[in-house]
Amino acid sequence: MTSLLTNISAMTALTTLKGINTQLDMTSNRVSTGQRVSNAADNAAYWSIATTVRTDNASLGAVKDSLGLGSSAVDTAYNGLNSILTDLQNMRAKLQTALTPGVDRSKVQTEIAAIQNKMKATADSSVSSGQNWISVDSAASNYQSQQQVVAGFSRNAGGTIDFSYVKVDVGTIKLYDATGTSITKPATEAQVFASQSLTGTAPFRPGAAAGTRGTADFSSAVVELSIKLNGGAGVTLKLDKASLTAAVADVTKVTTDEFIDAINNTIAATTGLTGNVTAGLDSQGRLTFKTTAATSTTKIQVDTTANNTIDVGFGAASATGAVATGTNASSTTGKGTLDSDVGTYTAPGMTGAYTVANFDISKLVGTKGDDDLRAIINAVDQAIGKVTDAGTKLGANKTQIDGQKTFVDTLMKANDRTVGILVDADVEEESTKLKALQTQQQLAIQALSIANSSSQNVLSLFR
Incomplete structure (x- = not known):
């Protein structure tokens, strides 16, 4: 039956066309954005998970940056230590030469003073991102005896965020301390x-x-x-x-x-x-x-x-x-390895304590002078051992940081893959679907045109 008031065929064709247009819009959006879930309306669960993973990846990116800065600081401190270690070895060789009878110790001291100045300059210039871990001022408000490099980020099942750290014990690797104030240890109970x-x-x-x-x-x-x-x-x-x-x-x-x-x-x-x-x-x-x-x-x-x-x-x-x-309560000196007191002069004309950074052998004469020189050689040798230990600790920190950098990079890539699995569109499939929907749209438009022309056919019967 044909009705002048209700064109059922046209209504059916129009409904079909609307459905095709909706699918066409969705497919076009997937092709243009490359995502099948681009907002919460597409798939609330997947969108929520992907958003959380993206947020975590941003935090991991910050962790990666922190590891990069930490690696730079460790490298700078290690290079400074390594240079000073070479200087100490050179210093010990010159001190051993000074033990030889007839050697002018004042001339040897001139060379040693140059080495001492070079070591201090090297330590003072070992700065990375405003931080110096081998030449410090323990009285400064921003001084931290233990530095922490952010090395990891995690979120537990309850949503609580936690961070892991690579800890660098500056107090055990510092070579110079500008202040060297005493550290008071609390009294203990019986x-x-x-x-x-x-x-x-x-x-x-x-x-x-x-x-x-x-x-x-x-x-x-x-x-x-x-x-x-x-x-x-x-x-x-x-x-x-x-x-x-x-x-x-x-x-x-x-x-x-x-x-x-x-x-x-x-x-x-x-x-x-x-x-x-x-x-x-x-x-x-x-x-x-x-x-x-x-x-x-x-x-x-x-x-x-x-x-x-x-x-x-x-x-x-x-x-x-x-x-x-x-x-x-007791106090201990908080100086560094090279500016801590390591002995006291006994030779005539020499008084007070000395450090590896400031000893003077130019006036060490006689038997007691030789004794003092031997004590200084031992002190330098012990300093070499301590600096070597400090370099070992920094090397271990460096290895840990580099390993963590590799792991964080791998984790970020895994998270990217997770997000891709959840929200990325199959562009080949969506492109094929787009062509099919465009064809269906054209057919639906033709069907609607045919359905609308049926009423005109009825009017021709009255001509």
């Missing part, structure tokens, strides 16, 4: 140790079956320890069934953790010990008692008592027991 691990003592049944091994039976056992602080009167620490019942799950199977907790609970309730002493286990599992104050005047003495029925590593009662004293 700490006494038992003679063996707690689980190795007989009461904790090291050879027993699995159910009781490493636990102690306190149903009838008693541990009494006399603790003295700073030479004062001893305070007795007692652990038995009565004191352990409320603190442990089973007094016949007291674990080492429960035992330590029980000791500390007893200390907290004992006048003279609370707040002054803590008990624990060291890395070897030995029972330890430590003072809470950290000064050289703090002293702790631990001894067993006559009523002690089991041994927890402190042995039998004695006159002195185990004694320990804390240490005061």
